[in-house]
Amino acid sequence: MASASYAAATHQAGPGESLRAGLRAATMAAHDLLDHAMQAASGWETREDYACFLALQHAAREPLEAWLAANAPADLVPPRQTPLIARDLAALDQTLPPSSPRFDPSQTPASPASVAAFHVEHASIGAAWVLAGSALGNKAIAKQVTRIGGGQWPLAFLGDEAMMGFWQDLRARIERPAAPAEAEGATRAAEAVFAHFLAVAEGGQASAITPESIPA
């Protein structure tokens, strides 16, 4: 198994807490771990590092986008970013990397037993939140890449405005309290997306990693 190790957070939503705040709290540790793993795997200090960063992003996102496109309600399918990443990689004279393993949050065993059966819309909200929310971090990274690359490196992915538009629409849906089953389903899917990404960043097998398979 990959060396992914973080305790899947057991976050209890407070009264009136928004779905977004709950998702952030539940996955904060996973995000920090992923941020560090990605900086360790590539970073973006040189043109080669940046190409490596984009290749990692492409490999990780392909199965996530495929699952959302095949399963999520239309308004929860974020704009695809892999074509933008492919364009950036081509501009850097790089070929496309192999995809990472299939992603399927419905295959995550439900535990504890009280968790309601898998609900595709709830899972879609969680998965869409992670991909769309990552555009916030991408904005910050884009500024650094612009500075380091002297404005010469391609930014189709990091500067993607379509994802920011999707993010603004999604906010209306997540900046309100959610029913416990929705919050639980969205959180588990978000954790699964982070685990998938982390496994790719660490060079492991994403399919082998689920929040349940990660020791607390």
Ligand code: HEM
């Ligand atoms: C590569 C290193 C990364 C860095 C430096 C980074 C940085 C950041 C920063 C600065 C924010 C806060 C932005 C703000 O509040 O304005 C953020 C939020 C977020 N990032 Fe990342 N990020 C990284 C990777 C990722 C990846 C790979 C994903 C997902 C696969 C991701 C998902 C998210 C999510 C879901 C949020 C929170 C959205 C919200 O506020 O609801 N990040 N990130």
